[in-house]
Amino acid sequence: MGERKDGKQKKKGPLLDPALKRAFFYLKPYKKEFSLVALALFISTAVGFLQPLVIRAITDEGMLRQDMGVILRSVLVLAVLVLISQGVDLWQTYIFADVHNKSYYAAFHQVFEKLLHLPKAYFEDKNNTEILSFLQMDVSQVSSITDRYMVMSAGYVFRIFSGLIGLFIISWKLALVVLAMVPVKFFLVRGLSKRREKAMDEMLESSRDFSRWFGDNLGGVDEIKLWNLFKSREEAFSRQQGALLKLEKKGAMIDGWNTFWEMLLEWSVTIALYLLGGWLICTGSLTIGAVFAFASYSGYVTGPVSALINLKMFFARIMPSARRLFQFLDMETERDKGGEKAAGRPPRLEFQNVAFSYEESRPILRGAAFTVEPGEKVAIIGQNGSGKSTILNLLLRFYQPGEGEILADGKDVESLSLESYRSLFSVVSQEPYLFLGDILENVDLDKSASPERIEWALQQSGVQGYLPRMPEGAKTPIGRNGAKLSGGEKQKLAVARALLKDAPVVILDEATSGFDVESDAYLHDIIVNQMQGKSVIMITHHYHNLAGMDKVYRLEEGVLRQVDPEDVLEN
Numbered sequence: 001m002g003e004r005k006d007g008k009q010k011k012k013g014p015l016l017d018p019a020l021k022r023a024f025f026y027l028k029p030y031k032k033e034f035s036l037v038a039l040a041l042f043i044s045t046a047v048g049f050l051q052p053l054v055i056r057a058i059t060d061e062g063m064l065r066q067d068m069g070v071i072l073r074s075v076l077v078l079a080v081l082v083l084i085s086q087g088v089d090l091w092q093t094y095i096f097a098d099v100h101n102k103s104y105y106a107a108f109h110q111v112f113e114k115l116l117h118l119p120k121a122y123f124e125d126k127n128n129t130e131i132l133s134f135l136q137m138d139v140s141q142v143s144s145i146t147d148r149y150m151v152m153s154a155g156y157v158f159r160i161f162s163g164l165i166g167l168f169i170i171s172w173k174l175a176l177v178v179l180a181m182v183p184v185k186f187f188l189v190r191g192l193s194k195r196r197e198k199a200m201d202e203m204l205e206s207s208r209d210f211s212r213w214f215g216d217n218l219g220g221v222d223e224i225k226l227w228n229l230f231k232s233r234e235e236a237f238s239r240q241q242g243a244l245l246k247l248e249k250k251g252a253m254i255d256g257w258n259t260f261w262e263m264l265l266e267w268s269v270t271i272a273l274y275l276l277g278g279w280l281i282c283t284g285s286l287t288i289g290a291v292f293a294f295a296s297y298s299g300y301v302t303g304p305v306s307a308l309i310n311l312k313m314f315f316a317r318i319m320p321s322a323r324r325l326f327q328f329l330d331m332e333t334e335r336d337k338g339g340e341k342a343a344g345r346p347p348r349l350e351f352q353n354v355a356f357s358y359e360e361s362r363p364i365l366r367g368a369a370f371t372v373e374p375g376e377k378v379a380i381i382g383q384n385g386s387g388k389s390t391i392l393n394l395l396l397r398f399y400q401p402g403e404g405e406i407l408a409d410g411k412d413v414e415s416l417s418l419e420s421y422r423s424l425f426s427v428v429s430q431e432p433y434l435f436l437g438d439i440l441e442n443v444d445l446d447k448s449a450s451p452e453r454i455e456w457a458l459q460q461s462g463v464q465g466y467l468p469r470m471p472e473g474a475k476t477p478i479g480r481n482g483a484k485l486s487g488g489e490k491q492k493l494a495v496a497r498a499l500l501k502d503a504p505v506v507i508l509d510e511a512t513s514g515f516d517v518e519s520d521a522y523l524h525d526i527i528v529n530q531m532q533g534k535s536v537i538m539i540t541h542h543y544h545n546l547a548g549m550d551k552v553y554r555l556e557e558g559v560l561r562q563v564d565p566e567d568v569l570e571n
């Protein structure tokens, strides 16, 4: 959205920071609500304008003339005015609560959508705690742009005008005293807001580092116990929290100084008013009631003017989050430009001279080539770290090849829509993820399969074999990422859900490494003999699993060589 110049414009930028400008877009859908708020503000301003006049009447015409009738009538009017303005306030609160909820939801929803479509690489150097914590923080900061405070401030313009009218009607001399505070406050805030923004930025980064560290240690809690790392972790904790709290204090103190100066300023104005007002009363050019009314109007001006100028402080707090959030939202999602749909049958898959590296300095594949004809069963073998899983990452379009091409039925896979392309594959990855929930929920991920098919998948994968031992059978909760299952049981579950997907191409990445011998042989038999018409790509270190495969490739030094399974078995 909008062009942004390269490099950060630090010094004299445009009036509004681009990130801030973009944050204002979250206000856009609420035009109707804001016109209601404008109406409410107008009403409460009008009511507010009348109140000091009534008070003046009570003082000058009621109290000073000792006329109880005037006092009673005026008090009644005052009560009605108060009721109206408080009622309108309540109504505004309602509208704002609604708008704020909706905009928070909209922003968070946008973030969630984005997150799910980011490339695999994004997640490889971050942990979940870190991601959740910084996104949540940024979303809530940015969506605070729809806070009541922020929009009310816009309405303060009415109030300031009405106050100014009141002030100048009563005494222009006093009015000038009040106005003298504006430039002082302005320059004060200008100085402080820069520091506030910097403090906020540092705090966000530090809190992100902390969440990252925290999530990491939660993930490794078993290791902390086994290696007895408590002391070092506690030290690190106090170090990080200490730094974070220090930054938070710094931010709070900047706010504190702002309030301090603001109060000092307001009291200076008040003292000046007493002085000048007293003098005007003594010389007889103003009544006591008029001075009271003046004091009220002056509150209408000083308070809102401060609030408007304080918006700069408010934005200073939002800005670092806005920048981070929009940077996040501008990240490129997974490549999905192709419009063609993949056919619902096994395509002829082909790697042509594919070169790839995660990091520039270290090539993983250097011209890998292989083909999988429709219905063919192909095995890939090779040492740890030779790049076997990398081949699958490329095939499944989690990464793009640096050189060469990956083709499906002779067409570049990128010409196919990602969704339809990935629906071609049933994958058991090397480290499958299991969701919270029970066994059944993890097998039938989208809750669409018939009981018979589920039964079949449980049977074939070998899950059926251990279900009787489970306290609640297929309804047994499996814990975080299957923590309540053994390694082999987890793998069987992953196989079951891949079978249930029933896609034309089956991919197994060391999928049976944790299987016991019988289960492995059983599943292998199914793969080789009962999956007619499906293509299979199997990565394995169990060489007996090469039996019955149509082709075997060995990955070595970044290239694939077709080998004879017999030779492999003999060596």
Ligand SMILES: Nc1ncnc2c1ncn2[C@@H]1O[C@H](COP(=O)(O)OP(=O)(O)O)[C@@H](O)[C@H]1O
Residues within 6 Å of the ligand: 124, 358, 359, 364, 382, 383, 384, 385, 386, 387, 388, 389, 390, 391
């Ligand atoms: N996301 C990644 N970023 C950087 N390097 C990676 C990444 N994934 C794997 N590697 C490196 O690439 C090499 C090949 O990994 P992989 O394909 O997983 O090997 P394997 O043949 O054991 O499946 C490994 O040496 C590993 O260090």
Ligand SMILES: [Mg+2]
Residues within 6 Å of the ligand: 388, 389, 390, 430, 509
């Ligand atoms: Mg691997």
